[in-house]
Amino acid sequence: MNALSLKGLTNGRILLLVFILPLIETSCQKNATDSEFKFPADFPSIQYKNLENQLTPQKIHLGRVLFYDPNLSSTRTISCGSCHAQVHGFADHNLPKSFGVHNRIGMRNSPALQNLAWNTHFMWDGGITHLDVMPIAPITDVNEMDLPLGEAIERIRENKQYLNLFKKAYGDTIINEKTVLFALSQFMLTLVSDQSKYDDVRRGKTNFNQIESKGYQVFKNHCVKCHSEPLLTNNQMEYNGLTVKSKDLGRFRITQTLKDTFHFKVPSLRNVALTYPYMHDGSFSNLDQVLKAYQTKFQLENHDLEALRAFLNSLTDHKFISNLNHAEIHPFNP
């Protein structure tokens, strides 16, 4: 009898706990961090600032669908993924400048999207200062997707197939600038490239071969100041002295300050072998041309260039470009 009542009490307490614990978990769903996605622990702390936008698998997935949705362009033909292709490290398909709606040609070379969580400035002139508002530029730009933001939101609202994705992501079907742009940020934040051979070497999992090793030394002697490790960019706007001075004044466009003339954002060297052509105007069609230009600038020997090329090839992240979580999807047109 005693044993029984004790057991009964214990069960009662278990019941109580069973009742309380889910409450604790579900009552704070907005703070949930049950994402499988994690930023690499050996990278610097992220620069993306939006505590309200905690990553969840559902929001990341919604962002991915939006990223690949051509309805966000006026002609319903061009998505973000059109000019940011996974096989090219999320740069364009080797075009100097990208084609927007009606074959209009964009102003600059489409940048590779990776490790955006560590960016403080976006675009070649660094004019955009927060990832959450970054997509507004390509969506609304007349030479890119050419759709007013409000209309883009309206199109997403009209597509009933989105309702379920928003419901899963946010718990309701509110579709507005915030829920759309936050989800796009989530997907873009997961575009992390940290699995190249260079990273394996960094993590002590393997070693560079002789020529890569020499190339790494050349890199450290001449390139690392702007292409700082481990992200391989210092996130600053600089003048590299290589590109033709044209009507495109670079950072000056943003600051109207003379010293910023022809300054452009230092791109990361990650996946650089995949993202040709190079520079803000796509004026260097291959890596050899870029290396030759730097050969003159830094007075490098031919064997230095060979070594540097080998090192740059070690920055290609094959896992990143074949990661199925980033791949193009058309859930509404199976």
Next chain:
Amino acid sequence: MKNTIIWLSRATLWAALTIIALPLLFSSCTEEEKPNNSPKVGNLTIEIDHVWGMDQKPFLMNTPIVHPMSGDTMTFSLIKYYLSNFELIKADGSSYKVPNSYFLVSETDNKIELKNIPMGEYTAVNFLVGVDSAANNSGLQQGALNPSNGMFWSWSTGYIFIRVEGTSPQAKNNTFLFHLGGYIPPYSAIQKKNMILGGNSVSIKPDAAPVLHIKTNVARLWHGPVKLADVSVVHSISDLSVSMSANFRDGILFDHIHQ
């Protein structure tokens, strides 16, 4: 005996767990609650009349009007501007900052509602013509600052503080377009307005609905004068963006209080 010890320790464990769990349950996600014993508050409406020139002719949209200084004939198709960061000041110098006060004003959306202001007699109103730098630079905003409102520079993060567009035979290509903004010195177009209520005061109390009438002299933008033959398009930060926004601020004047 052994059983009792185990039972006690279990009981202690349960008590501890409950003590830990319950506050979590109740406190972890409480939304901000308004205290019930908050001081008495009232509202203030600010109504903005748009006028044309020092002699306060009516400002007309979609109708040719002649600028009193430049002589340019202007037909306006759009005017929008931000007023933000309202602060009400009492005679003793103490003040109340209205939180999250951002308003997009046009010739039709010309009423601003300031709510939950502490009771009292206020003799001045301070506000910004434009948007403070923090709000320009902290990602996506909603409400009046929603980037879909046509007042956001997508390519150079920040707000257009004052946007006017229209046509004029004096302007190049027959159109004029002034998008004034920028929040980083030396090209900050944020303009602070200190508006003294002409020696009067506005009474804020729970059962009152006072209206502060102010007048915006739109012509003041081209004070100086800025002639459309010389400049008909501004859409980035510049010296002109700074001086025109300062002039515009100087054209916003106290008119009267309807208590």
